[in-house]
Amino acid sequence: MAELSKNDEQGDTTPNVSEVEVVEARTEAEEVAALEAPVERGEPILQVRNLVKHFPLTQGILFKKSVGAVKAVDGISFDLYQGETLGIVGESGCGKSTVAKLLMNLERATAGEIFYKGQDITKLSGRALKAVRRNIQMVFQDPYTSLNPRMTVGDIIGEPFEIHPEVAPKGDRRKKVQDLLDVVGLNPEYINRYPHQFSGGQRQRIGIARGLALNPEIIICDEPVSALDVSVQAQVINLMEGLQDEFNLSYLFIAHDLSIVRHISDRVGVMYLGKMAEIGTDTQIYDHPTHPYTQALLSAVPVPDPAAREHRERIILTGDVPSPANPPSGCRFRTRCWKAQDKCAEEVPLLAVPERFKNSDTPAAHESACHFAEEKDVVHAA
Amino acid sequence: MLLDVHDLHVEFHTRDGVAQAVNGVSYGVDEGETLAVLGESGSGKSVTAQAIMGILDVPPGRITGGEVIFRGRDLLTLKEEQRRKVRGAEMAMIFQDALSSLNPVISVGDQLGEMFTVHRGMSKKDARAEAVELMDRVRIPAARERVRQYPHQFSGGMRQRIMIAMALALEPALIIADEPTTALDVTVQAQVMELLAELQREYRMGLILITHDLGVVADVADRIAVMYAGRIVESAPVHDIYKAPAHPYTRGLLDSIPRLDQKGRELYAIRGLPPNLMDIPPGCAFHPRCPMARDVCRTDEPPLYEVTESEAGRGSACHFWRECLHG
Numbered sequence: 001m002a003e004l005s006k007n008d009e010q011g012d013t014t015p016n017v018s019e020v021e022v023v024e025a026r027t028e029a030e031e032v033a034a035l036e037a038p039v040e041r042g043e044p045i046l047q048v049r050n051l052v053k054h055f056p057l058t059q060g061i062l063f064k065k066s067v068g069a070v071k072a073v074d075g076i077s078f079d080l081y082q083g084e085t086l087g088i089v090g091e092s093g094c095g096k097s098t099v100a101k102l103l104m105n106l107e108r109a110t111a112g113e114i115f116y117k118g119q120d121i122t123k124l125s126g127r128a129l130k131a132v133r134r135n136i137q138m139v140f141q142d143p144y145t146s147l148n149p150r151m152t153v154g155d156i157i158g159e160p161f162e163i164h165p166e167v168a169p170k171g172d173r174r175k176k177v178q179d180l181l182d183v184v185g186l187n188p189e190y191i192n193r194y195p196h197q198f199s200g201g202q203r204q205r206i207g208i209a210r211g212l213a214l215n216p217e218i219i220i221c222d223e224p225v226s227a228l229d230v231s232v233q234a235q236v237i238n239l240m241e242g243l244q245d246e247f248n249l250s251y252l253f254i255a256h257d258l259s260i261v262r263h264i265s266d267r268v269g270v271m272y273l274g275k276m277a278e279i280g281t282d283t284q285i286y287d288h289p290t291h292p293y294t295q296a297l298l299s300a301v302p303v304p305d306p307a308a309r310e311h312r313e314r315i316i317l318t319g320d321v322p323s324p325a326n327p328p329s330g331c332r333f334r335t336r337c338w339k340a341q342d343k344c345a346e347e348v349p350l351l352a353v354p355e356r357f358k359n360s361d362t363p364a365a366h367e368s369a370c371h372f373a374e375e376k377d378v379v380h381a382a
Numbered sequence: 383m384l385l386d387v388h389d390l391h392v393e394f395h396t397r398d399g400v401a402q403a404v405n406g407v408s409y410g411v412d413e414g415e416t417l418a419v420l421g422e423s424g425s426g427k428s429v430t431a432q433a434i435m436g437i438l439d440v441p442p443g444r445i446t447g448g449e450v451i452f453r454g455r456d457l458l459t460l461k462e463e464q465r466r467k468v469r470g471a472e473m474a475m476i477f478q479d480a481l482s483s484l485n486p487v488i489s490v491g492d493q494l495g496e497m498f499t500v501h502r503g504m505s506k507k508d509a510r511a512e513a514v515e516l517m518d519r520v521r522i523p524a525a526r527e528r529v530r531q532y533p534h535q536f537s538g539g540m541r542q543r544i545m546i547a548m549a550l551a552l553e554p555a556l557i558i559a560d561e562p563t564t565a566l567d568v569t570v571q572a573q574v575m576e577l578l579a580e581l582q583r584e585y586r587m588g589l590i591l592i593t594h595d596l597g598v599v600a601d602v603a604d605r606i607a608v609m610y611a612g613r614i615v616e617s618a619p620v621h622d623i624y625k626a627p628a629h630p631y632t633r634g635l636l637d638s639i640p641r642l643d644q645k646g647r648e649l650y651a652i653r654g655l656p657p658n659l660m661d662i663p664p665g666c667a668f669h670p671r672c673p674m675a676r677d678v679c680r681t682d683e684p685p686l687y688e689v690t691e692s693e694a695g696r697g698s699a700c701h702f703w704r705e706c707l708h709g
Binding site (some may be wrong): 320 | 422423537538539540567568569570571572573575576594595596597598599600601602603620621624634635636638639640641642643645646648649650651652653655656
């Protein structure tokens with residue numbers, strides 16, 4: 001996917017807001033038409049700018065007063081290109097699932113913009129929003145709770161057609177659902193079965209079929225394989241990769257398993273406490289990380305090679321992730337960082353290509369939000 | 383040998399039939415040794431551990447055969463009264479989910495202290511002092527203040543440390559850890575595993591680590607037992623198994639995980655699903671999913687063959703282990 005990294009070579013992966021083509025007032029019909037237009041492979045399909053989500057903390061029962069906010073997502077920006085997989089990694093509480101909900105418009109953003117084909121979807125409503133939702137679908141983590149136990153598989157996969165009847169006229173639906181079952185590797189004759197008659201891996205295939213039903217362009221996958229056994233995980237990952245090629249999908253792949261994210265992603269973003277710490281191609285992030293948090297995270301992953309255990313450097317972080325209701329000043333990682341200095345408490349580091357790598361073409365020249373960014377390979381045994 | 387499990391059989395009687403959860407498992411652990419028991423859900427790895435600990439739900443569970451020799455006596459022949467004295471004092475268990483394993487309405491200090499009041503007959507005050515010391519030992523900061531707090535006031539990693547402290551309280555000879563870090567974030571997982579390994583070295587305990595994570599196993603284990611459908615399909619020193627697996631199931635597992643250190647090719651996927659324990663395939667239970675299966679695999683159950691090319695005791699329950707080892 002070489003064409004995707006053309007921005008990286010120029011050392012600038014975040015186009016400024018001004019570069020995003022903002023479309024001036026249009027009629028609703030025009031808006032919907034614009035959303036249906038195809039996007040070229042390698043062009044950004046989704047552009048997230050300074051996205052913020054704060055959940056207010058309230059006190060009192062009758063007279064609620066606000067006593068602060070959980071800063072779940074606190075100003076993040078990234079692009080998703082057509083046809084690529086962007087992996088988002090981070091530990092629990094870093095805000096990665098909130099990002100998914102914001103992109104799905106299941107939560108309203110506190111501030112910031114999400115441009116889908118040039119239109120800010122955080123401001124849309126009515127028909128235009130419905131059209132966007134058709135094109136951005138989601139696959140959930142837990143295949144046991146994300147399927148209604150009282151509905152047949154046919155009804156579950158066909159339900160999106162109730163809301164978007166233009167995709168499949170009533171008479172065609174059964175056939176369409178059977179095709180979808182076939183596409184995800186399930187027997188089309190299972191259409192009248194219930195979720196409990198399937199194994200975890202098969203249920204996740206049903207969830208994927210439902211996500212595909214409306215021919216979306218983007219699929220947001222929130223931990224899609226973490227509930228599955230190792231041998232079944234590989235089946236589902238391979239299926240998702242095949243579907244991406246077949247239907248020309250763009251994936252936002254959210255997971256905590258760093259090995260799986262490397263396997264499936266073209267680019268990877270690392271989140272910490274509501275901020276993006278580092279973002280780049282999979283090689284840039286895994287083989288040439290420059291942010292201390294990424295380095296600690298990668299070094300903590302056990303690799304399936306007993307010979308490596310004596311030779312790999314381990315960075316064991318102390319303490320826990322601070323509360324997002326009361327994040328540290330300056331750099332959010334400084335309380336656990338071994339490199340932290342006074343500057344880190346005073347100044348928030350911006351996500352940008354570090355000054356020292358700016359004019360070089362090393363893989364270390366990618367965006368990293370650290371005042372003291374330096375390259376360190378922690379994955380490969382010394 | 384500290385613990386020697388021999389030909390253990392466990393079944394569960396349910397409304398739909400009898401599930402054969404454990405079908406002749408044998409393994410052993412020495413002092414100071416770490417045995418990793420690897421397997422997917424339903425492989426019988428946790429049920430075996432519950433049988434060893436004596437915490438199996440009976441009914442529906444039932445131990446139908448085998449021995450659990452611990453420090454020279456067969457635990458399965460002991461009365462519940464005697465069993466209880468062994469549990470906690472001589473062998474202890476760490477569970478996956480610390481939040482549901484701890485009592486939410488009793489302070490952690492009292493829960494830790496209970497080990498000493500019940501087993502050692504200590505006064506409440508002395509038990510409290512021991513609890514503080516234990517919390518110090520598992521590196522919970524400000525132990526003296528936090529001893530009064532309740533489980534919900536601790537983070538996931540800290541709660542798992544409390545579970546470890548509780549297991550260590552009476553300095554048992556054997557610890558069984560059932561997926562101790564599965565619920566934790568990777569940086570916290572590293573902290574907890576390091577702590578566990580360090581304490582094990584210090585006390586020279588035997589450790590049975592039950593997990594599905596091939597990475598964690600490679601990091602800490604001395605020996606591995608791979609389970610499938612209630613049987614051990616391969617048992618070997620950790621270095622041997624990663625270098626050259628002698629069972630097609632082990633090989634499939636190793637090939638199906640993506641690598642952190644390189645961009646991989648397409649993942650190998652073991653076809654099909656793990657078997658239904660009420661209807662385990664005849665012959666080798668893995669044969670319907672095995673790329674090497676032949677007629678004999680469908681009829682004859684393979685014993686745990688000794689892998690003679692290895693120096694240290696190594697076994698594989700595959701008729702064609704030689705082929706697998708070299709292929």
